[in-house]
Amino acid sequence: MxxxxxxxxxxxxxxxxxxxxxxxxxxxxxxxxxxxxxxxxxxxxxxxxxxxFHAVESALAFPDGGDVEVDLVAQLRSLARLLTGTPAGRVIAGIIGQAQTDPDLADVLLRHYSGPRRDLAVEVLRQAQECGQLRPDLDLDVTVDQLWGPFYHRLLLFPNMPITEEYATALVRNLLAGIRT
Amino acid sequence: MxxxxxxxxxxxxxxxxxxxxxxxxxxxxxxxxxxxxxxxxxxxxxxxxxxxFHAVESALAFPDGGDVEVDLVAQLRSLARLLTGTPAGRVIAGIIGQAQTDPDLADVLLRHYSGPRRDLAVEVLRQAQECGQLRPDLDLDVTVDQLWGPFYHRLLLFPNMPITEEYATALVRNLLAGIRT
CATH class of the missing domain: 1.10.10.60 (Homeodomain-like)
Structure with a gap:
């Protein structure tokens, strides 16, 4: 039930x-x-x-293929499809928007959606770190913000800019390899 | 006047x-x-x-010291101070929130604030790219989302997480150097 x-x-x-x-x-x-x-x-x-959470959970599952780059690209490309190919993007944008002036909704958003999703992401990154794929001194919470934050940046502040699967791939490549020459 | x-x-x-x-x-x-x-x-x-824009412009000015890492760290540390040491963070969060269900405000936000600020950031990154400090094939818009998006991720979705000057520094270091071992 x-x-x-x-x-x-x-x-x-x-x-x-x-x-x-x-x-x-x-x-x-x-x-x-x-x-x-x-x-x-x-x-x-x-x-x-x-x-x-129930509706999007399977779309946002983390594959566990053992290579952090491959796994992150797959998860973030699935997020890109969800945010632009379904009504989920506008729905969550509306909820986040309302939460800015509704402390009860902000609390519920954090405890029932964004908090659990962040915990899951940190855990996936921690496993990659323990396998020696990510720098041992890396702050995993900062890393979460640099991989998932960009989607919400476009969704909430730049609805004119595309959120595509190529975008998801570029986010992972930039952060893993670095952007300096 | x-x-x-x-x-x-x-x-x-x-x-x-x-x-x-x-x-x-x-x-x-x-x-x-x-x-x-x-x-x-x-x-x-x-x-x-x-x-x-007028109130925050001087706090968010880009220094031009010629080293992209130093300049980004200075600008983002100033943004961190603005968002947590002044009411600016809650004010812009409220405006972004309202914009999710108010298309006129969303249009004004993009044309009068977030659009011009993004253009400025892309221009600063382009100069660093032309000086050979950033990869020549880098998508500068993706880079903007990975440096500034994380602040809004915490501000709008994780108001329980700190936005500090150390956070700003970590964002720049992660992205410039990469997080892989």
Whole structure:
């Protein structure tokens, strides 16, 4: 039932944005009672972010082929497709936007979506570091910001600039090899 | 008079956010007539973004010492101080947030602030590239996203994470030298 509720929420969110997500419609679409939905999710925001996570999780899975460059390129190219080939980009941009003036939503965004995704990325980078593929003194949180931050920079500040698979590849190559001559 | 109007707008904006900026208060504070303000700025949003640009321009100036690493570190450390030591960070986060659901503000943000600042950054990187300090095949727009995007990633998605001068330095070192072993 939990998975059906999340699937219904994710579908409503990607179809209609935050405005389309109401506890009533989620209950109707999933076959759950409203009481059940309320029991598991304290707020509409928490439900929406969990539904978003559920909807995008498989697209954003990290492959584990053992070569950090290959794995990062695959994950970031999948993110590029998600942000530009589906409504997910505009949906998450709207949520991040609203979070700037809505502290409750900001808290839910961090705890239910951006925080867990960052933790996962740091863990993937830590494994590569422990295998000797990344510099031992590297700050992995700074690295996360330089690989995933650029997508949000374009999404939120430069909606006129393309987010393509080539863009994803260039981000990884630049950071791994460096840009100096 | 133009400079006085922009200074008044910037001061109101940094003190009180977008809600504090009204044509009336800008006119009063600068000594200009409302007609004059309306003549030069078609909307409150355009005036506010020009006021923001005016207020932060000197803090975000690019030094030109001839060494791209030194110059970038200085500019980005200054940005870190601005975003965390002054109200500018919360102000621009609020504007970017509102722009996600307000196409007019998004257009004004791009034309009056983020676009011109990106053009300036690309120009600085192009000069370093022409001097042979950056790889000749480098996509300078991707580079901009990897140096400035991380600040907005933390500001907008991870308000719990610090934006310090050490952070700024790490961003430049990572990207210039690369993170691979």
């Amino acid at each position: 939990r998975a059906r509720i999340l699937a219904a929420t994710g579908a409503l969110l990607l179809d209609e944005g935050m405005a389309g997500v109401t506890i009533e419609r989620v209950a109707e679409l999933s076959g759950a009672s409203k009481t059940t939905v309320y029991k598991w999710w304290p707020s509409k925001g928490a439900l929406a972010l969990d539904g978003y | 133009r400079a006085r109007i922009l200074a008044a707008t910037g001061a109101l904006l940094l003190d009180e956010g977008m809600a504090g900026v009204t044509i009336e208060r800008v006119a009063e504070l600068s000594g200009a007539s409302k007609t004059t303000v309306y003549k030069w700025w078609p909307s409150k949003g355009a005036l506010a973004l020009d006021g923001y």
